[in-house]
Amino acid sequence: MFAVVRTGGKQYRVAPGDKIVVEKLDGNAGDKVTLGDVLLAGDGGNLKSTSGLTVAAEIVAQAKGDKVTVFKKRRRHNYRRKQGHRQLHTILRIVAIGDHKHVPSKAEGAAPKAEAKPAKEAPASAAKPEAVENAQKSSDVAGKPTESPAPSDAKAAGAEKPAAKKAAPKAAAPKAAAKSPSTKNAAPAKGAAKKPTKKK
Numbered sequence: 748m749f750a751v752v753r754t755g756g757k758q759y760r761v762a763p764g765d766k767i768v769v770e771k772l773d774g775n776a777g778d779k780v781t782l783g784d785v786l787l788a789g790d791g792g793n794l795k796s797t798s799g800l801t802v803a804a805e806i807v808a809q810a811k812g813d814k815v816t817v818f819k820k821r822r823r824h825n826y827r828r829k830q831g832h833r834q835l836h837t838i839l840r841i842v843a844i845g846d847h848k849h850v851p852s853k854a855e856g857a858a859p860k861a862e863a864k865p866a867k868e869a870p871a872s873a874a875k876p877e878a879v880e881n882a883q884k885s886s887d888v889a890g891k892p893t894e895s896p897a898p899s900d901a902k903a904a905g906a907e908k909p910a911a912k913k914a915a916p917k918a919a920a921p922k923a924a925a926k927s928p929s930t931k932n933a934a935p936a937k938g939a940a941k942k943p944t945k946k947k
């Protein structure tokens with residue numbers, strides 16, 4: 748059974764057991780509310796008469812909506828107004844539509860569940876040996892420290908520095924000596940050419 752009800756200027760399609768958020772209604776959590784403005788009702792594909800039909804609901808909570816910022820501005824008139832707003836809402840649970848009441852399902856906790864007996868825990872020694880070996884291997888891999896590339900002694904660090912300095916000039920020297928073939932036949936620079944002096 749379903750119905751279309753109107754409240755707060757809005758229309759909602761509801762069925763027994765549904766929860767809806769509507770404009771604020773008077774009442775506290777747990778109070779019963781009757782929605783009398785039923786526009787349409789039906790069961791499956793068959794429509795039913797709405798004369799005298801009411802929808803019974805229960806207030807779950809009173810809440811506020813998300814904040815909305817209202818900002819007004821008029822250009823070139825130094826007019827700005829900023830205001831925040833949170834709409835008041837009421838959360839309803841539909842209990843019944845006319846004579847049709849909500850029947851809670853097993854998922855909602857209608858029937859009490861039988862308490863299951865706790866399973867006996869197996870002793871730790873009875874665990875599979877393969878699982879234990881895999882756990883030990885993974886802990887060995889995770890626990891190994893990485894080797895540090897830096898020397899441990901200050902002397903060893905000092906001994907390596909001069910060797911590195913000597914190696915650097917040798918590597919740089921061949922690069923400076925190499926000339927490209929295009930510069931061999933090039934004209935000398937202007938500053939390097941000497942101008943002949945005039946004799947008087």
